Amino acid sequence: MRRPSLLLASGALVLAAAACAPADDTSTTASAAASPVGSAAADACAKESLKLITPGKLTIGTDKPAYEPWFKDDNPSNGQGFESAVAYAVAEKMGFTKDEVTWAVVPFDSSFAPGPKQFDFDVNQISITPSRAKAVDFSQGYYTVKQGVVALDGTKFASATSLAELKDAKIGVQAGTTALEAVRSVIQPSKDPSVFNQQVDAVNALKNKQIDAIVVDLPTAFYVTAAQVEGSKIVGQFDANAGEPEEFGLLFQKGNPLVSCVDKALGELRSSGELAQIESQWLTAAAGAPELK
Amino acid sequence: MTEGEAAGSPVAEPEAAESPAGNPEAAGSREGDLRAEPGGTSLPSEAAAPVGSPGRGESPVWVKSERQLRREAELRGRARRSVSVATASTIVVVVALVVGITSSPGWPRVRETFLSPEAFVAALPDVLRGFVLNIEMFLIAEVFILVLGLLVAVVRGLRSPVFFPLRALAVIYTDVFRGIPTILLIYLVGFGIPALALQGAPSDPVTLGIIALVLSYGAYVAEVFRAGIESVHPSQRAAARSLALTQGQTMRHVVLPQAVRRVIPPLLNDFVSLQKDTALVSVLGPLEALRQAQIHKDLDFNFTPYLVAALLFILLTVPMARFTDHLAARAARRQTGGGTA
Numbered sequence: 001m002r003r004p005s006l007l008l009a010s011g012a013l014v015l016a017a018a019a020c021a022p023a024d025d026t027s028t029t030a031s032a033a034a035s036p037v038g039s040a041a042a043d044a045c046a047k048e049s050l051k052l053i054t055p056g057k058l059t060i061g062t063d064k065p066a067y068e069p070w071f072k073d074d075n076p077s078n079g080q081g082f083e084s085a086v087a088y089a090v091a092e093k094m095g096f097t098k099d100e101v102t103w104a105v106v107p108f109d110s111s112f113a114p115g116p117k118q119f120d121f122d123v124n125q126i127s128i129t130p131s132r133a134k135a136v137d138f139s140q141g142y143y144t145v146k147q148g149v150v151a152l153d154g155t156k157f158a159s160a161t162s163l164a165e166l167k168d169a170k171i172g173v174q175a176g177t178t179a180l181e182a183v184r185s186v187i188q189p190s191k192d193p194s195v196f197n198q199q200v201d202a203v204n205a206l207k208n209k210q211i212d213a214i215v216v217d218l219p220t221a222f223y224v225t226a227a228q229v230e231g232s233k234i235v236g237q238f239d240a241n242a243g244e245p246e247e248f249g250l251l252f253q254k255g256n257p258l259v260s261c262v263d264k265a266l267g268e269l270r271s272s273g274e275l276a277q278i279e280s281q282w283l284t285a286a287a288g289a290p291e292l293k
Numbered sequence: 294m295t296e297g298e299a300a301g302s303p304v305a306e307p308e309a310a311e312s313p314a315g316n317p318e319a320a321g322s323r324e325g326d327l328r329a330e331p332g333g334t335s336l337p338s339e340a341a342a343p344v345g346s347p348g349r350g351e352s353p354v355w356v357k358s359e360r361q362l363r364r365e366a367e368l369r370g371r372a373r374r375s376v377s378v379a380t381a382s383t384i385v386v387v388v389a390l391v392v393g394i395t396s397s398p399g400w401p402r403v404r405e406t407f408l409s410p411e412a413f414v415a416a417l418p419d420v421l422r423g424f425v426l427n428i429e430m431f432l433i434a435e436v437f438i439l440v441l442g443l444l445v446a447v448v449r450g451l452r453s454p455v456f457f458p459l460r461a462l463a464v465i466y467t468d469v470f471r472g473i474p475t476i477l478l479i480y481l482v483g484f485g486i487p488a489l490a491l492q493g494a495p496s497d498p499v500t501l502g503i504i505a506l507v508l509s510y511g512a513y514v515a516e517v518f519r520a521g522i523e524s525v526h527p528s529q530r531a532a533a534r535s536l537a538l539t540q541g542q543t544m545r546h547v548v549l550p551q552a553v554r555r556v557i558p559p560l561l562n563d564f565v566s567l568q569k570d571t572a573l574v575s576v577l578g579p580l581e582a583l584r585q586a587q588i589h590k591d592l593d594f595n596f597t598p599y600l601v602a603a604l605l606f607i608l609l610t611v612p613m614a615r616f617t618d619h620l621a622a623r624a625a626r627r628q629t630g631g632g633t634a
Contacts, residue, residue, distance in 0.1 A: 112594040114402040135406060135594035172578060176591035194578030205578060208487035210496045
């Protein structure tokens with residue numbers, strides 16, 4: 001009696017598989033059919049014709065905790081902090097009022113994992129690289145980032161004036177950041193860098209003197225020295241890769257037609273000088289760090 | 294099929310007895326064979342035939358009764374049927390899974406992000422390098438874990454009232470450290486001990502990670518040892534004590550040797566578990582296999598490196614699991630005196 005039930009079970013499995021597969025297909029075709037309303041590019045970016053996760057609302061994703069100076073008080077929806085301000089500026093350009101913007105908590109990993117997304121775009125200090133662009137779509141860059149080195153005041157590496165002097169330092173970085181690549185390709189330290197899950201873990205290790213220095217993007221470096229680690233200083237800044245500047249981009253599900261509309265909004269913000277204004281409002285301190293060569 | 298046939302013939306009988314883990318159909322047919330003897334039309338000398346080795350001088354005349362032949366054919370048929378049903382249902386399930394997964398709309402993306410050969414090759418050297426660190430960590434940790442676990446188990450077994458504080462300490466230790474999730478313990482030890490800024494306290498993340506693993510697994514292993522010690526029959530202690538052995542001598546020469554032998558399979562089980570949990574030390578910063586895989590994943594937004602790490606862990610744990618099975622089987626064989634009881 002067990003055998004027929006097994007066959008029945010596998011039969012049910014086939015049915016289930018067959019039932020699952022097309023379900024997603026129909027939903028995509030249905031929503032695809034709904035989206036092309038206007039033919040001109042301007043019309044396609046009209047608020048009503050945008051294909052959004054939640055109709056009528058712009059859903060923006062970011063990780064939690066959301067760190068300063070990118071966000072303030074771990075609350076992306078207050079419009080404060082650089083990325084929150086940029087996100088709201090983009091939304092406004094696209095015709096969304098402040099209460100038509102909703103925020104979703106999206107861990108970094110799930111922002112680029114395959115599968116349906118719960119955000120229209122994700123803003124999380126994500127650097128644009130060609131290999132990443134194979135998995136997701138990026139907007140234009142909205143911020144050109146440099147890397148900053150932070151060490152405890154009075155320690156051996158705090159007085160370094162060149163990258164060569166940092167070669168023997170034990171350096172900590174946060175996983176998933178381009179800082180690790182920057183450390184490896186630019187500083188080329190003699191010891192393996194330490195890689196931490198969270199920025200605060202790296203900061204803790206620095207406080208505990210388990211590492212000599214941390215490398216983070218420059219605005220974060222200013223936040224670390226100002227608010228997170230007493231008696232720390234920025235040793236200096238450097239370019240992540242010698243060739244092209246590293247830029248943060250808004251992240252989209254691969255193939256999302258929204259990209260061009262957001263790019264258009266970003267372009268307008270840049271040419272009107274608004275983007276520079278937002279940057280100077282939230283990231284001004286970035287100007288004073290000495291260059292490390 | 295051949296096994297079923299072999300089991301029926303006296304020539305192959307001793308061979309089959311040597312591998313009791315053989316296929317159950319074969320065992321069934323052998324049983325049927327023996328049961329057949331008394332009721333069958335065969336000569337009484339047949340009953341002895343399977344026991345006697347074929348090389349003996351007076352080779353017994355073996356003539357299978359027609360009934361026996363029918364029975365064997367029936368058993369063979371049944372075995373064939375069950376094998377073909379199993380094969381068919383396996384094929385159906387596998388095909389359903391493969392078709393179901395590959396025809397899903399997201400499959401091309403999944404294949405690209407989880408099963409990319411380029412990403413696999415790119416990540417392999419780094420992940421492998423990280424994996425060496427995992428191996429180092431669990432090999433070092435295991436030594437301390439066994440010592441600590443045995444110590445705690447023995448302390449818990451001390452009878453004298455003088456040792457009450459020690460016993461209480463052992464109980465508290467197992468309760469506390471078995472209760473804390475290993476990853477939490479790694480965090481607490483890894484960031485807590487250096488924060489104390491004590492002179493001479495370790496600050497190297499690998500050392501701290503190993504300390505945390507030893508504390509966590511020591512508690513599990515202590516309980517395994519205690520179970521082993523308690524499984525030794527009280528009569529063994531009584532006998533040893535009546536031979537004028539002290540408590541300590543009884544423990545050392547009588548109880549522990551038996552206890553340890555009994556708990557080797559569960560110990561190896563914990564060892565396999567430890568191998569995997571070395572990946573948790575990644576939170577402290579060292580570049581072990583999981584972290585190396587994560588770095589590659591974050592670089593290209595491709596999850597294939599995780600598959601690389603997973604495969605490496607499997608490659609290590611599967612032989613361990615088989616070795617555990619082998620030891621368990623050997624222990625079972627020894628306890629039954631080599632027979633098939």
